[in-house]
Amino acid sequence: MTTLPLEVNGRAWLVEVEDRASLLDCLRDVLGLHGTHAGCEHGVCGTCTILLDGAPVRACLMLAAQADGHAITTIEGVAPRPGEMSLVQDAFCETHGLQCGYCTPGMVLTAEALLAANPAPSRAEIIAAISGNLCRCTGYGQIVEAIQLAAERRRGANIPAVETAP
């Protein structure tokens, strides 16, 4: 077991995890953040995507023990306030960008990172960004639409592009 300081959604935690625990298992089982979904658990599906210092990575492909010193964002961290949704989450609802919802946390976080870095992504850039995230329901069309809609609204709201980690 290791005791580990982690920064998740802007809060500092001290977690106790087995050395072999993936960051995914730590988030779900130790911190109770079940929004980070466990799909394949070996790096294929992307549903476990989190943001590590602002960039999407697969939480099943790193050890929890490797995550200290990084800022981690999970789907629980994107809404501005309890009971509200982020602009990207809203756009996913409105365009029917989710059906079963299994891929959705990973898709939303990937979109959040894309739009933070690139307020006006082309369709090709959107597709490249979500290329590592599988969705077995929507056929991707509405997900691309959702990200386009969110981008448009973000621009309309004059949200400045934030400096994401390189």
Add this chain to the structure above:
Amino acid sequence: MKPVPFEYRRAGSVAEACAWRAEDPEAVLIAGGQTLMPMLAMRLVRPTRVIDIARIPDLDAIRVAADHVLLGATTRQAAAERSRIVAKEVPLLARALPWIGHPPTRRRGTIGGSIANADPAAEIPLVAVALGAEIMIAGAADGTASLPAAAFFLAPMVTALPAGAMVTGLRFPRPARRRFGTGFAEIARRHGDFALAAAAVTLMLDEAGAIDMISVAIGGAAPVPTRLDLAALIGTRPTEDAIAAALAAALAPLEMMADGHASGAYRRRAAARLARAAIAEARSEAAGREGTDDHAAS
């Protein structure tokens, strides 16, 4: 899916990582973990100790010297992809990097990890062979400090890395003249899947446009990334047909992998087609450059 229980240790130096590994024959190194983590999850690897080298100072660095560019082993693939130095000095690598996995895996995956893992379909080993890179190592009992890429990859996932040694970086020769070009082509089921075949090319043209130097390596097809013998093209301005004939002759003696994804015959054919496309790309790039020297200006 859970790995077997193991002890995690974070190394502060290359010497420490090597010493910890020497203590425990069942220890493995982790950096980006983009291949090791799935293998751990599926229990294909059952280590007693996992030694994290990702935060060793100095291993995550891209440095330019007079005649080479050094990429430290733990340089993230995404960092190399964005590097101006790589774009300018190792353009073939810059071309190949976007083919690796997906943005989230490149964000964590490292240059050295791909080399040490030696997947026959991997892009970085292919580029290393095409460019004649040196694989820098530490901890070898006999003091070996580097191995040429062409001698490093022995079989799928098997390398010539001496027991107890670790990969510390990859040294690419800087292009010697301006009249060079590079090309990269790959086919996979979907972008980011393992390559069924890939080709990496670097070449130089002389003043008259004849091929002065050419290096073509194929990946995903033979059991290791393999440089093709294309000496017949040197000094010529070959037609498409001449290139196709030279490639066919060079590929004929090579053993190809065959599996559920593609037959050996398919891989040989695909490798030839991809090599042709990559040569054409490299040639037109070289033809568009001024013939002047050198790094003096850079």
